[in-house]
Amino acid sequence: MPAAAETMPQNATQNSALAPGFQDPVHDAQDCFRAIMNAMARPGTLHGVRTSELTPPAPLTPAGAAAALTLFDYDTPVWLDRTLMASDEVKGFLRFHTGAPIVSEPVEAAFALVADPLQLISLASFNQGSAEYPDTSTTVILLKQDFGDGDKVTLEGPGIEKSAQFAPKPVPPTFWDQVIANNRQFPRGVDLIFAGSAEIAALPRSTHVTLPES
């Protein structure tokens, strides 16, 4: 169901202290979308996003804000992790610039924003989509990612010519087992976006992950 009447965010005038959104909403969003699309199409590869002009309230990061401004609007319920939820500035920023309703149940979310990935709740608690409509699942966006320093996992599947290495951090302790379980229920499952300081990577549900030990 479409959301109720929502005035254009640009028209609102309150909250003058609010951090600005994209300087060039049309082309910045397009540029960021292409980065996310390419990341989703080539799992595990890094794609630069223009973030220099974004100064979102902490703990939201510039890359996370760019993804939010690109993907969220009043049609996309958003779930925030505890640290983000605790910040009125973050909620105000997202509401003002995207109009997205903020929901408390992860299963209701089209997107989840996670600023403290170590404390990420189980992937299974998000919407997994249905067998008939697997596209209704949640896309989980992990912020503050460093690429290359984490546990190295091997990726195979659509978008990967042979195999690829991926080592983001921080991720919660049983994260990779959850990602493997997520892939096993394909076509249902969540998709993951990893936002670093100025780069974005992704792991769609279609990616097959192998741990170094196995």
Place this chain on the structure above:
Amino acid sequence: MTGTAQLQTYDFAGGEYNFAYLDEQTKRMIRRAILKGIAIPGYQVPFASREMPMPYGWGTGGVQVTASILGKDDCLKMIDQGSDDTTNAVSLRGFFEKTAGVRTTYETSEATIVQTRHRIPEKPLREDQIIVFQVPIPEPLRFLEPRETETRKMHALEDYGLMHVKLYEDIAKNGHIATTYAYPVKVNGRYVMDPSPTPKFDNPKIDRMAALQLYGAGREKRIYAIPPYTDVKSLDFEDYPFEVQKFDMPCGLCGAENVYLDEVILDDKGGRMFVCSDSDYCEERRAEGHTGPMAADPAAVHIGGGKQEETDR
């Protein structure tokens, strides 16, 4: 005659449209559908397709996808039936030149985005390219089961028995599978997908293609995708393996073999000529000095065409 009270007054000066025509909210909605399509290769993602300023059937799905991914630095190639200068390709290219002001090209290798109807360029696409297909009927099972409620269930249950029965009946009746275009494929071992009405000649090209493939069906409100290097298998049987069309002769103009050819009727006495369907490919070969068996024919000058117009910006 004076206007009546309830008639609105407009200044009918030309309106300004957003970059690439679509408003940002529509683009976001389509972009989200594209991401889901990529994450679930071959699955048809429903999207709230908009009415576009060209009719349904003219490529509204492809146009909406292209408009949603297009950036100002992109270079767009628009083809219909393999050719850049067919009327609808000209019209859609003009649409994007006008609404987005992007650079356009006839050369496959120069394009960052190729939007196509019914063909895939002969020259292999690269990793840094995207191909957008215009799709009329996205549901491969539609002609076997017209109900969306039923076909959706079949996809959910991975129940493709009906499709195999149909193909097998073809073999029983004709000795081979009588599907020549929109030949169904299985993507990444899961979803059966319609590759749009490209001739099955092009099916091998979508298997493990280096470029991202996006499919847009405007009237039917579906978007789907195949990520790069994804396994795409044309449906067949062990004893009746999938095979593509073969042409007995090379292109009359450039002599290319193993390409898809158009049959051109030259007169009413059975005179005909086969030429590359991919006009850019043919032209490039002729520029390199290749000639076909009918290159000297007077008809060749006419068919080969003059130089084309492209934007240079």
Place this chain on the structure above:
Amino acid sequence: MYVAVKGGETAIRNAHKLLAKRRRGDTSVPALTLEQIAEQLSHSVARVMGEGSLYDETLAALAIKQARGDLIEAAFLMRAYRTTLPRFGYSEPVDTAAMLVERRISATYKDLPGGQVLGPTFDYSHRLLDFALAAEDGDAVPAAETAPVEDVGMPRVTDLLGDEGLIEPSSTDSGDAPVGDLTREPLSFPADRDLRLQNLARGDEGFLLALAYSTQRGYGRTHPFAGEIRYGEVEVEFFAEELGFAVTLGTIKVTECQMVNQFAGSAKAPPAFTRGYGLVFGQVERKAMSMAMVDRSLRWQELGEEPVAPAQDIEFVLSHSDNIQATGFVEHLKLPHYVDFQAELDLVRRMRDEWFEKRRQENGSGNTQEAAE
């Protein structure tokens, strides 16, 4: 000729020029004004607004002029324009009981509160070409005698029936339930009544007429009575969040049709009349009535009826009612398809070769079988 599809830029430009010329016709005849179209072709304007899903008489008149009177093309122009408009929200439901009525008839009661108001209608006109119109100079319009309408209000017939419990309630939902919008979310099946009504309201008049007609001829009979048809002006209100109350945006003219249908009752519900509902922009009674009949017909499942007819098939009806979609896909066959046709040519030639070969083998040493090839 091959070049027919390879004309490119020049051919398209010339086609547009030719079209403009044909559209204008003989320039010694004055051009139509939008006011003329809006005032004198009001049925066309209403149809284009309804199927184009945008209430604006000026733009509808412009679309009709631009489309050379092709109403589906005109509706398409409206739709394509509509998609570019910013969306501020959804209006409050219009209150048709408070309609400023210009016409109101009931086929189920001889008289009723507010009375029968015949209003402007073709119903009892004799369909004789009026040659006087051909020479009309513009101002010879007879004034109608109108009796002052008693100010007793005009309750809807279905509300009168409802007071006695003889008809099902209009909706089991509370007015606050969210309403679907198929311009924002693609239609999925099974579709609820809100989406079905939206689809029918945008649907092709001819398609709905044929389906409604089919139910009268035994293909899913629903025993309809025209409980009430009313046409007039209603206010459109918008709830402004900033103000905290609804403000009137303006008025629109609509035709509402409430069909009253027999219902024998079921284990769960006592016998009562059931409803079919139609609401369209402008005075388009044929469409409003057809819509109401098809709406009722599509409700077979909730009323425990057997699906036996095309007009009851939700997916079939809703998937094919939109004439913009339908005309697009039918007419797209005009686009070049020669790549696919080549593939079919190749196949048919091969299958013919196989067929003749097989016959030759069956007939022993044939020598004339190839003649046909």
